Amino acid sequence: MVSTPDRTAIPSIRFDGATKTYGRKTALACLTLDVPTGTVFALVGPNGAGKTTAIGLLTGLLAPTAGRMFVCGIDVARDPVAAKARLGFVPDRPYLWPKWTPRETLRFVGAAFGGRGAQLERRIDAELDAFDVAEVSSERNETLSHGTRQRVALAQAFLHDPSVLVLDEPMVGLDPLAQRRLSERLRAHAAGGAAVLLTTHQLALAEEIATTAGLLVEGRLVACGSPRNLETASGRGGALSDVFFDLARGPQKP
């Protein structure tokens, strides 16, 4: 497994003026953001706000038009392999090789992150148990339900104990019990010295587990802070969802 450098000195995730444009359309405008170690950061916003673009830039799936992204201080564009070695990622629609089994999938991903032998097998068993997919670990991925596939994808992301965990809509397809377990796991992972960046449409979830939340609207970060601070700063009291609706709607037209 990958050894992590001093996690406290530098933010685990840094967006430094990250911008992505497609022709005249700006998907993400000059996003500057630090996510320190120990943080669960929820990126919320309406559809098309730029959440998935931000994640795509951080994971190297998209190239920025301007700006830079860092994972544990490593420039994603300059040293993508080292940056990815510290990253665990769950996309919004996870891909699992259809003819493989969950165990084989985890074995491959574990090996890609440098895991070997009995130690890797123990890690795989632990993650399969943690996400309650041990019973189907010998079934073909193509035969699994959507929720089970999502749990396999989560097990895969946690397998190498990543310093930075990035999850795009991780709760989709999970039952309430699995959602609760994942929330606890994310909090524990962050408390253990990692950073978690997740996008979600579930404002209650963001409010419940995030230490910090950022609201993206039309590619711009319009608010950022702890859910409680955001609620206070809005001047309305109320829940995060009220803040979200106020800011996402923009200035009221007369």
Add this chain to the structure above:
Amino acid sequence: MNAVFRSNSARAMGRTILAGDARGRLAVIAGLLALLAFAGLETAGLEGALRASRAALGELPELRPAFLLERLLGFAFAAALALGFLGSLTTAISTLFLSDELGALCVLPFAHRRLVLRQAFLTLALASAPTLLLSIPALLVAAFASSRPVLGFAAGAVPLAGVLLLAGAAGLAAALLLVRLVPPRRARLLAAFLSATGLAVALVGFRAARPERLLDPVEALSVVTRLGVVHPASPGLDPAAWAARAATRGLLGDPGGLAPGAALLFAGLAGFFLVPAALWRLHLHVLQESWPGSAAPAGRAHRGPEVRSLGGVLFRSEAASLLRDASTPAQLGSLAAVFLLDLMNVRLLPAADAAQRDLVAGLQTGLSLFLVSALSLRFAYPSVSSDGRAALVLRTLPLDPRRQLLVRWEVRALPAAGVALALTGASLLVLRPERMTSAFALVAALAGGLVIPALHVGLGALFPRYDAPNAVSVALSTGGLFALVLSTGLSLLSTLVVSAELQTLLGTLLRIRIEPWPLMAGFLLLAAGAAITPLMLAGRSLERRDISIG
């Protein structure tokens, strides 16, 4: 990483073969048996040809077997080069840009160059498979016929590997450059069209060289003498010619043939490794720009016409589904080639005898309708299954399924009838049979062109497979093959309806009198039944049957 990936993939393949359901296992066993049968037939054919040519060459001492062999191998290696290039071009666009697993692999800590190289190997394996299937039996036959079998095999296999690697490298580079210019999905359509057209041009070119001359002893002797006396030209920069020269020398027992073969292999390896090394940045750039999750580039929005009627919307939507099918351009390229080849063949037939013209006109009508059957199997039979999960939504719309079936048929029947009439009409122009035969042929072609898509749309809707991975797997299902059998039967019947000669022959055999007009009426009635019955049954089934999609 690769070891785990390979072992996982091997286990998955084993599971597919051994642990699948009975039907899946049967399909795999049938596939393996078909491969073995193909290899056996090719081996037997090549051995027979080898014996015959040895006997013939014994009587023609002025001919140099080495010259003939080198020319034959030159043609074979050039074909391998072209097939490998076109195959790699099409496959590489899928493996490098459109494969679902790229998303999973891109976020793992591998150098991007390695990922491109891995996809390049996958492309090479997939694109080379047809060539290897054809060439391995030939290599074995040639090696065993050689005085030094091991040397002979190596002399053939080494330059073949070089040629395939060079073709793969060129195909990969072309795919990367093509996707730089047009988006991946459009590039795949373009590449498929180029491949189909390339193969079609090769087929037409081969046909235009009039290989039938070899069936005429005098002409065959003249051709073989020309090819077997003059030394083949210097290979220059042509890799296929170098491969042919190397293989010829090796097969004739000269170990010196290995050197140019090995040089070709090294050139192929260098080219193959050079492309990912030189172009991985370009790949990363294009991949990032075309990533499916990213927002679409701003462009002029095409609004399309306003809705005026439900029928118009249904027709336009169905036509768009058909025209945007990834296989359509390739199928059109192949169809054009088959059409040209067919006309070239028809022109060669003796035209003086009216009876022969009548018979051929009937056969040509049947052939046209068989082509329509094949196209319908691919494009009409899966039309309902291709809805996939959208079928769940369609079922809940206030839309009569019979009306939608009718639109599905209209969209496919119009081009099918056009194809049938064009193919039959062109044959009639070349053949010039009796007027009545021509009229019957055109009527049968029109009826078949309208009926066969209806039969396929109807049967496809009666046995839908919404969860099938693609349209081809739907077409090759048991229901699809049943539809093909029925429409082929109709095509055969059209031959009898058109040709008076066949009617006389059949009447004599059955000791009955077959009248052309009642036969045509019967054909039209049967055709109408074959179109209407499945459509009606399917309409009822789509309305009432339970629908469940995994």
